[in-house]
Amino acid sequence: MSTTRMMILGLVQWLQPVHGYDVRRELLSWNADKWANIQPGSIYHALRKLTEEDLLREVSTEQVAGRPARTTYEITDKGRAEFQSLLRGDWWNLATPTDPFMAAFSFLPFLSREEAAAALRNRAAQLRVGVQQLEAATKADWADQKPVYVSWMWELTIVRSEAEILWCERTAKKIEAGESPVA
Numbered sequence: 284m285s286t287t288r289m290m291i292l293g294l295v296q297w298l299q300p301v302h303g304y305d306v307r308r309e310l311l312s313w314n315a316d317k318w319a320n321i322q323p324g325s326i327y328h329a330l331r332k333l334t335e336e337d338l339l340r341e342v343s344t345e346q347v348a349g350r351p352a353r354t355t356y357e358i359t360d361k362g363r364a365e366f367q368s369l370l371r372g373d374w375w376n377l378a379t380p381t382d383p384f385m386a387a388f389s390f391l392p393f394l395s396r397e398e399a400a401a402a403l404r405n406r407a408a409q410l411r412v413g414v415q416q417l418e419a420a421t422k423a424d425w426a427d428q429k430p431v432y433v434s435w436m437w438e439l440t441i442v443r444s445e446a447e448i449l450w451c452e453r454t455a456k457k458i459e460a461g462e463s464p465v466a
Contacts, residue, residue, distance in 0.1 A: 287321050289369035291329050292338060296358045296366060300342045303330045303354055313433065318440065330356060338362035391464045400455040407451035410444045417441050 294306050307326045315321040333339040339362055342355040358366070384406070391399055417437045458464070 285369055286319050286373070287325060287329050288333065288338075289366060289373065290315060290319060290321055291326065291333060292358060292362050292366035293370065295339055295356050296363065299357045300355045301357075303327050303356065306330065306356075313429075318436075330354075333362065336361075338365050396458050396461075400458045403451040403455040403458070407448045407455075410448045410451070414441050414444050414448075 290310060291306060294309055295301055298305060298309065303326065307323060310316070310321055310326065311323060316323060330339065334341055334356070337359055339356045340359050342357050344352050344354045346352040394402070417440060421434050421437055
């Protein structure tokens with residue numbers, strides 16, 4: 284939740300005054316649902332909660348024709364302080380993300396060699412697709428409208444994925460070669 288809080292507080296501060304819809308649209312355009320685990324359905328709930336905590340303030344609510352009402356938000360001084368605290372915490376502290384694959388990999392001996400190697404090669408293939416999508420996104424016209432550091436974030440994701448692809452392929456070869464996963 285702290286990542287969601289930081290992202291929403293930061294975006295409201297950046298774009299204010301801003302509608303919740305625009306916060307949601309911006310986060311989705313960044314693919315934050317994939318790399319920050321911010322689910323689109325949680326954004327409006329987070330906006331309401333941050334408002335209840337006096338971190339955000341509702342500036343206005345308007346309704347056009349038959350559309351749902353749109354609330355405009357601004358960040359409060361308390362919200363700015365919370366954003367800065369969360370931002371600096373994430374910059375200066377290393378956090379290892381939870382990866383269910385690591386838990387599954389710890390039970391490697393319970394899979395056949397064939398299945399384990401095939402699963403690793405499949406993981407590498409999925410990572411390759413992700414790399415190709417990010418590489419295509421960096422060349423797309425809409426990327427030119429984003430700050431340059433967005434492409435730097437994508438570059439980091441690509442480098443991490445390429446390292447994992449190499450590890451998957453190397454480990455699959457070890458398994459296929461008959462190396463024992465247990466001492």
